Amino acid sequence: MPSSSGTTAAPATGLPPQLRIETVQTNREVEALVRSLKPFDSQFAVDDSLTWARRACGNRPYGATQPAWVKQDFNQDGKLDLLVFGRWHRPVTLGLINAGQAPPQITFLTRTSTARCSETRLVMLGRQPVLLHREQQPDTTGERSQNSWLPPDTLVYRFGAFVNYNPAPRDYRITRLHYETTGCFGTCPAYQLALDVTSRKADFTGLRFTRREGQAQATLPPKTINDITQLLNYANFPALRDSYDVPWTDDQTATLTITYANGSVKRIRDYGLQGTPELSRVYKMLEEIRVSEGW
Template sequence: MKKLTLIFVIIFSNVAFGNKIDELKTDKDVEDFIKTVAPKFIKKVWKDFDYGNFRIVPTDSIYTNLKCQKIFNQSDINNWKKVDINNDGLTDLLFIPHYYGYSQYAIIDQGSNNFKLTRFIIDFAICEYVKPIKVKDKNELQIRKVNLPFDFDDNIEKYIKIDTLTYKFNSFIELNDKVIIDNKIKSIEVKTDYCYGTCPVFKLTINKNGLAEFDGIEFTKFRGKSINQFDPKNVAEIFDLLNYIEIKKLKDYYEVNYTDASTATLHIIFEDGSIKKIKDYGLSGTYGLSALYSKLTKLATETEWK
């Protein structure tokens, strides 16, 4: 009787708590599911302006409207695709909605009916895209980026960069398949400045044992200077991320090709006294850096400073 009860519990648990993404079959299923994960997509704009109404459209329609036939292969484009992106045994969702134009998102199943929505930093108008690939029997994402400078010309193909993204540190970052070297980082400092809007403006310094100094300048919950002790696990993850993205090898300056963005300035201080400085206008120099800024901004804006 105990064995039968156990079998029943296992079967019932799989039915009740199974992966919802596995059950998706139609475009309507996918659209409805995405709206439960991200209610922001439910909001309707005025009826005569359909551009901002979220919807999943057929793949053929996406391919035709992008006008990238000479660059895209049609097989590269899927309006949605189920794939275990982070190789944890749970099915995730990669999708292209029409929402103020086309872009690409992923929903990661984190288990226990928890899902995380991520938007990729791409621009379909210039034929960028993300697609699943296999790397050493693991699922990863190939990203096709077009890095346009301010003074770019019409030959977009010369600005194309193909890279591979992996899901680590709870973020999509560039895959590093080499042996990770400990760069012996002593501390990290980030300063952000103003943008056209309400971007948080602050300075945050964290040393390797978790002691943090904060100066909230504008658009932060806490204004002024404060000191706090962070959880060593959170700090270790940030320092591990810095080593994984090979912070020493990154460029010293990045910029987006539009205006009114915020700038992040990093100072990474190493135990040997050397310093790596990175200035990033737009906070999107690399996916690894974007993940770093996101984690640092969360610590800066969500910590209960006193």
């Protein structure tokens, strides 16, 4: 089951008018819309009156006074998007970004599959919709405790994902990026990818479970490089922790190393690839390079 920090590609076919964000009006219609999208099925249900959220969170979710779904233009493109509280094997919070005639893009806001409780509240910062989101993890005894809350997120939709709001991003003048993934208990692709920002050269080394093993090179479009470096700047990469870990075993590890024009280097090791919503989005953008190049 995908984590919240990733996005899920929907089928390439269009949606019937009654299953579009603009037209759904009831819990059952929202349910039908979500069930029509991959990877969902008939097991998905809208959390009527936030019953599951209250039960999981001990009657204290951020959204206790808001409905089970909310329409809002999260990416400021003039089309209504959808925030949905539901249950799909566990309580989940979803963001559906309107793609017009095509199926919406799905984002799992609930970041980890082990979350005991997920709380999300919609607020407005001027004209900018903001989601206040936090999650509670089970401690070593499997019980809730005040110490098990993950750091809260203040999310806006930018760079194709919900990321933490930064009112004043800086240009850190990134010159080089090196990304390395390990294997996992499965077929996770293990590879290295180095990007030179000035030349836009990408150097790839496939290690295991990649389309191409060994070395390959490519020159990337300017937009690809700009999108990645702008997101890293927006994420305030130098201020992030040096290491992140999910509370389970047999997952993949990513190591991202950034070199700056002043010679400084920042490296982050992320076991589970869910350190922050911004990091998860960067990893997905780098993985999209590998896939698009046939590596």
